[in-house]
Amino acid sequence: MISSGGSVPATQATEAAFAAADSPAAILIEKLSLWYGDFQALFDVDLRVRAGAITSLIGPSGCGKTTLLRSVNRINERLGYVRTTGSIRLWGLNVLDSTVELAQLRKQVGMVFQRPNPLPLSVRDNVLFGTRVHRPNERQPTRGESDRIVEKALREVLLWDELKDSLDRRGTELSLEQQQKLCIARLLPVKPKLLLMDEPCSALDPAGTEAVEELIWKLRGDYTILIVTHNMAQARRASEECVFMLLGEMIEHSDTASMFLNPANRKTADYIEGRYG
Amino acid sequence: MTHAADRRDLAWWIDRTMQVLVLAGGLSAIVFIAGIFLFITREGAGFVFDRFDFREFFFSPRWTPTSNHNPTYGALALIAGTASVTGLAMVVSVPFSLGAAIYIGEFATGRVRETLKVLVELLAAIPSVVWGFIGLSIMNPLIIQVFDVPVGLNVLNSGIILGLMAAPIMTTIAEDALKAVPDGYREAAEAMGATRWQVTFKVVLPAARNGLVAATLLGVGRGFGETMAVLMASGHSVNLPTSPFDSVRALTATIAAELGETAAGSDHYQALFTLGIFLFIVTFAINLAADVFVRGGRRKYRRRGRRPAASANP
Numbered sequence: 007m008i009s010s011g012g013s014v015p016a017t018q019a020t021e022a023a024f025a026a027a028d029s030p031a032a033i034l035i036e037k038l039s040l041w042y043g044d045f046q047a048l049f050d051v052d053l054r055v056r057a058g059a060i061t062s063l064i065g066p067s068g069c070g071k072t073t074l075l076r077s078v079n080r081i082n083e084r085l086g087y088v089r090t091t092g093s094i095r096l097w098g099l100n101v102l103d104s105t106v107e108l109a110q111l112r113k114q115v116g117m118v119f120q121r122p123n124p125l126p127l128s129v130r131d132n133v134l135f136g137t138r139v140h141r142p143n144e145r146q147p148t149r150g151e152s153d154r155i156v157e158k159a160l161r162e163v164l165l166w167d168e169l170k171d172s173l174d175r176r177g178t179e180l181s182l183e184q185q186q187k188l189c190i191a192r193l194l195p196v197k198p199k200l201l202l203m204d205e206p207c208s209a210l211d212p213a214g215t216e217a218v219e220e221l222i223w224k225l226r227g228d229y230t231i232l233i234v235t236h237n238m239a240q241a242r243r244a245s246e247e248c249v250f251m252l253l254g255e256m257i258e259h260s261d262t263a264s265m266f267l268n269p270a271n272r273k274t275a276d277y278i279e280g281r282y283g
Numbered sequence: 284m285t286h287a288a289d290r291r292d293l294a295w296w297i298d299r300t301m302q303v304l305v306l307a308g309g310l311s312a313i314v315f316i317a318g319i320f321l322f323i324t325r326e327g328a329g330f331v332f333d334r335f336d337f338r339e340f341f342f343s344p345r346w347t348p349t350s351n352h353n354p355t356y357g358a359l360a361l362i363a364g365t366a367s368v369t370g371l372a373m374v375v376s377v378p379f380s381l382g383a384a385i386y387i388g389e390f391a392t393g394r395v396r397e398t399l400k401v402l403v404e405l406l407a408a409i410p411s412v413v414w415g416f417i418g419l420s421i422m423n424p425l426i427i428q429v430f431d432v433p434v435g436l437n438v439l440n441s442g443i444i445l446g447l448m449a450a451p452i453m454t455t456i457a458e459d460a461l462k463a464v465p466d467g468y469r470e471a472a473e474a475m476g477a478t479r480w481q482v483t484f485k486v487v488l489p490a491a492r493n494g495l496v497a498a499t500l501l502g503v504g505r506g507f508g509e510t511m512a513v514l515m516a517s518g519h520s521v522n523l524p525t526s527p528f529d530s531v532r533a534l535t536a537t538i539a540a541e542l543g544e545t546a547a548g549s550d551h552y553q554a555l556f557t558l559g560i561f562l563f564i565v566t567f568a569i570n571l572a573a574d575v576f577v578r579g580g581r582r583k584y585r586r587r588g589r590r591p592a593a594s595a596n597p
Binding site: 084111113116121124125 | 392393465467468470471472473474475476477478481485486489490
């Protein structure tokens with residue numbers, strides 16, 4: 007029942023490829039294998055993520071879902087002993103190419119982490135961090151422009167009314183829910199096309215979880231969202247497509263409703279019914 | 284047969300003994316610092332109460348304790364000597380040690396990083412008399428040659444030597460401060476596309492600021508208290524320096540050089556202990572300040588995420 011279709015032409019141009027965002031497949035992963043030193047964490051993963059949709063990655067601990075997510079913006083290369091084969095195409099551009107500039111890639115691909123990690127700066131500087139990083143040589147935005155950027159981003163994540171009078175507070179002093187929303191807000195000013203979220207609600211209380219889930223749901227359409235979750239109920243209510251992984255392999259990918267009602271694979275059914283995981 | 288619940292076996296006795304021993308170890312630090320302070324205060328007390336002239340001590344550059352007619356105890360030149368050497372040492376060591384700490388902490392990886400850390404620690408272990416020797420026999424002729432000055436034992440020489448001496452310990456402490464910055468900050472900034480330098484400059488250094496200030500202060504404390512290298516490289520002449528090429532004499536070096544030749548209990552002897560009290564107070568204050576900065580830095584991270592959401596609605 008998966009609705010994404012159409013082949014993506016492989017182009018070499020970086021910016022141009024990102025610009026052609028109306029192609030239906032936002033991410034096209036082919037034969038992706040990944041090793042941490044000698045340990046192989048991903049085995050020939052193929053995955054097509056539809057543009058503008060929320061796709062959730064589910065599976066038991068250690069199944070490679072976070073690894074897969076973290077290889078899309080290549081943040082897992084921070085570890086230094088990671089080796090990858092295969093390809094990950096974002097709107098046609100293979101991000102694993104050695105010519106890809108990580109700064110440019112990560113401008114297009116925002117990431118939200120499991121534990122809210124606002125920078126130890128003011129709320130305002132947190133939101134403006136991306137714009138400052140990505141235009142170091144050009145003219146800095148004026149105070150007025152900055153104010154508009156901050157307001158727009160905070161409005162998008164429904165924080166503006168709460169925080170408009172405390173933009174100088176340190177981001178690290180907010181409540182966890184506010185911190186996580188701020189972590190989403192700070193991605194928006196550089197206009198990413200894809201948001202990667204690694205269990206974004208797992209550090210939050212139920213009210214915070216609900217608020218952040220609502221926010222993520224609101225952002226769909228404007229952004230392609232790939233979200234790792236440990237919480238099947240969350241995947242069910244907060245995503246449109248669902249990918250089930252097990253032991254480093256992609257087992258099943260379908261739209262969320264049909265995966266939970268009528269899983270095609272026996273292993274998926276067992277996991278969803280709670281026989282393991 | 285019932286087992287006594289309060290049975291004291293060997294493990295119990297060992298546990299008790301070790302607790303007492305480590306308590307004694309911990310308390311000894313307090314005992315020693317109090318003891319040293321009491322000792323130098325007692326030895327210097329006679330001078331402080333009878334002979335001490337505040338204006339002379341702090342504002343007169345005339346340190347002539349051995350004069351037969353009119354011994355004077357003006358410490359200004361000595362304080363200026365110590366301050367100028369320490370100041371120049373900081374100018375030398377802050378860029379070196381910050382650079383080294385940033386490289387080791389943020390850029391170097393694996394083997395390079397471990398090797399450098401070991402080397403820096405080795406550098407910290409070089410005895411100060413060896414540094415003094417380098418100042419005396421290598422720097423001295425070099426300065427005379429390069430700058431065409433008559434004497435190479437001066438503020439410049441001892442400042443450079445002291446700077447190099449203080450750099451390793453400052454590097455180690457500064458690197459600890461960088462290491463204390465949660466890695467989540469770096470990851471967050473990198474995920475937003477910041478380069479390594481942007482991450483370091485915009486995120487890590489501001490977050491580690493307190494620790495870095497503390498590292499610098501401890502370096503200052505180290506420079507203030509250093510004796511042998513300064514004694515050998517500074518020229519050891521009582522002098523208010525007006526240029527880096529002037530010879531000076533440091534407080535510590537004065538005590539080291541003169542104490543052995545004074546009669547115990549004499550004015551001169553007690554005046555040297557007064558210098559000691561002054562040094563003790565200054566280094567104590569510097570270390571205390573450094574400690575306050577380090578704690579300030581730590582508290583910042585502990586606060587992370589703890590506070591409940593303060594209502595922003597008026």
